[in-house]
Amino acid sequence: MDSKLFLRFAALSGVALLAGCSFLPGSGPSGDSIVEATASATPAFVGVEIDDFSLEVLARRREPSLRGSFGDYRALASQPIGVGDALQITVWEATAGGLFSSGGGDHTSPGSRSATIPEQTVARDGSVTVPYAGRIQVAGRSQQEVEALIVERLRGKAIEPQALVTVTHNVSNMVTVTGEVSQGARVPLTLRGDRVMDVIASAGGFKTPVHETFVSLTRGDRTARVPLGALLATPREDIYVRPGDMVTVEHTPQTFTVAGALGSNSVLEFGARSLTLEEAIGKAGGIEDQQADPSGLFVLRYEPSGIVSQYPATPPELAARAQVPVVYHLDMRDPKALFAARRFAMRDKDILFVSNAGLTEAGKVLKLVSMLTQPAVQGIRTESRIK
Numbered sequence: 183m184d185s186k187l188f189l190r191f192a193a194l195s196g197v198a199l200l201a202g203c204s205f206l207p208g209s210g211p212s213g214d215s216i217v218e219a220t221a222s223a224t225p226a227f228v229g230v231e232i233d234d235f236s237l238e239v240l241a242r243r244r245e246p247s248l249r250g251s252f253g254d255y256r257a258l259a260s261q262p263i264g265v266g267d268a269l270q271i272t273v274w275e276a277t278a279g280g281l282f283s284s285g286g287g288d289h290t291s292p293g294s295r296s297a298t299i300p301e302q303t304v305a306r307d308g309s310v311t312v313p314y315a316g317r318i319q320v321a322g323r324s325q326q327e328v329e330a331l332i333v334e335r336l337r338g339k340a341i342e343p344q345a346l347v348t349v350t351h352n353v354s355n356m357v358t359v360t361g362e363v364s365q366g367a368r369v370p371l372t373l374r375g376d377r378v379m380d381v382i383a384s385a386g387g388f389k390t391p392v393h394e395t396f397v398s399l400t401r402g403d404r405t406a407r408v409p410l411g412a413l414l415a416t417p418r419e420d421i422y423v424r425p426g427d428m429v430t431v432e433h434t435p436q437t438f439t440v441a442g443a444l445g446s447n448s449v450l451e452f453g454a455r456s457l458t459l460e461e462a463i464g465k466a467g468g469i470e471d472q473q474a475d476p477s478g479l480f481v482l483r484y485e486p487s488g489i490v491s492q493y494p495a496t497p498p499e500l501a502a503r504a505q506v507p508v509v510y511h512l513d514m515r516d517p518k519a520l521f522a523a524r525r526f527a528m529r530d531k532d533i534l535f536v537s538n539a540g541l542t543e544a545g546k547v548l549k550l551v552s553m554l555t556q557p558a559v560q561g562i563r564t565e566s567r568i569k
Contacts, residue, residue, distance in 0.1 A: 213478025213537035216509060220495075227482075227507035228496050232459075236510070237525050239492045247419060248378065248399055251406035254421040256375040261425070263320045263328065264354020265308055269347055271299040271332065273312075276342035281314055295341075301350055314339050325349065357423045359385035361431035362395065377420045379413060381429055390433040393455040400428040407432075411455040438528055440466040442536040443474030452528070459512070460523040462534055469514065469536055476514040478537030483508060483529055 220229025230236050244250070263269070273282045274296045282297035302310045308321025315335035320328045325347045336343040352370050360366040364386025369376075378397060382388060388395050388410065395410040401424060410431070413420045423429065436452040445467015453465075459481065463469065469476060490496050490506040500506050510526070512519050528534075 211537065213475050213480075216478075216480060216537070217511070220509065225497060225500070227509050228490055228493060228500055230493050230495075230508055230510050232481075232510050232512040232519075232522050232526055236493065237522065239489060240527065243489060245412070246406060246408045248397075248406050248408055248413075248421050249419055251404065252399065252401055252421060254418070256422045261349075261352070261355045261371065261373060262322050262324055263304060263349060264425075265304050265306055265321055266353040267304045267349055268301050268351035269304065269310055269320065269328075270301045270350050271310070271312060272346045272348075273297055273299070273332070273336070273340070274344040274346075275340050280341035280343075281336075281339060282343075303351075312336075320347075355425040357381045357425070358428045359431070360428070362388055362390045362433045363431050364389060371423070371425060375422050377422055378429060379420050381423055382431060388431050390431075393452065394433055394435040396432045396434050398430040398432065399423070400430070401426070409455060415455075436530040438462060438530075438532040438534055440534050443470045443538050444468070444534070444536050445470065452530075457528040458524050459526040459528060459534075460520070462528050462532075463523065466534060473538055474536045475539040479512045479514050479519075480533075480535045480537070481510040481512075481526070481528070482533040482535065483510075483531070 217229065219225060220227065275282055276295070278295050280295065282295070299312060304310055304320055307319075309317045309319045312318055312332055312335070315332055318328065318331055318335065323331070328347045329345045332345040332347070333343050336345075353368075355371045356368045357371060357376070358366075358368050359381050363382060367385045369381045369384045371381075376384075378399065382397070392411050392414065393409075396407055397410050397413060398405055398407040399421075408419065436457075437449050438452070438457070439449050440462075441447055444463070446465075450462075450465050457465075463479075469479070484505040485508045487501055487504060487506055490508060491501045496506070512522060512526075514520075514523075
């Protein structure tokens, strides 16, 4: 092969490869292409610079809150009796010889003036039976209210009656605790009031690391989910539970995905309750000196519309969505970026991406040109040796 012809071939190959660099192998889009996509007429995502303004917006983000979802109201001091509860009723009379103090009664001493009615379970109609008083509706009433109702029904029949109602088995004032606890159970509530951590402790406590554990509280048709660490770090989040609540303890490690010119391309766990961008870069093995474009660091995530609507460059059609795709950009060539990275909090399922440097792409082109022209070079050398 003529050496001049070979040089022309090599030059044309390089130009063709540079013109069609989309055929080059790579780990993702270039930084310029991401920035250009945010400025298109119909952007698919919102581009936001990580600066003081965006960091202030993110700092005002409302975290999931049990207190914000349900309030913090202690249950009534006297728990209402419910269907399925077991009651024991004792009736006293002022003198002997009355309805409950004669020979058929349950005497504790000679001349006793009290009788204990055998334990009863509150029926589906919400009532129990008291001799000489008939069926008494007890469901939804406190023990004191039932006592007063029994006395009213026996007045004129018994001698100055008095009554004591005791709930021996409470099934209507319980909270269900399930999930990653030592022993899932239905936990009865005490009259003093019980908080979320109280009923979890009654079920044996959680089994998973604190930073990987979440607690969900379901009340009626509403559910709120918070990190367990939030309950421990912010005591006001440890709210009172109510009868019928369901507490679920879940093991859910928080993770983020690493892609591009970083030391590790994989899915990594936070390993703590919270993680900053600075720490995430360190976990990923740092930015590759020989490959990365330091000005092309991006964090991709979905943000609620309430956050995104505060960014001035947000298109109205994207701000109208409940969850908006956002690409946060940080230029690591700026010395202030290191402080910004420390203030930027990573979120579960974020994508951390660093684009390749332009010189890296040029190096790929030269390598491909070398691969294509190597056979021709060998041929020229062989031809020269033969001549």
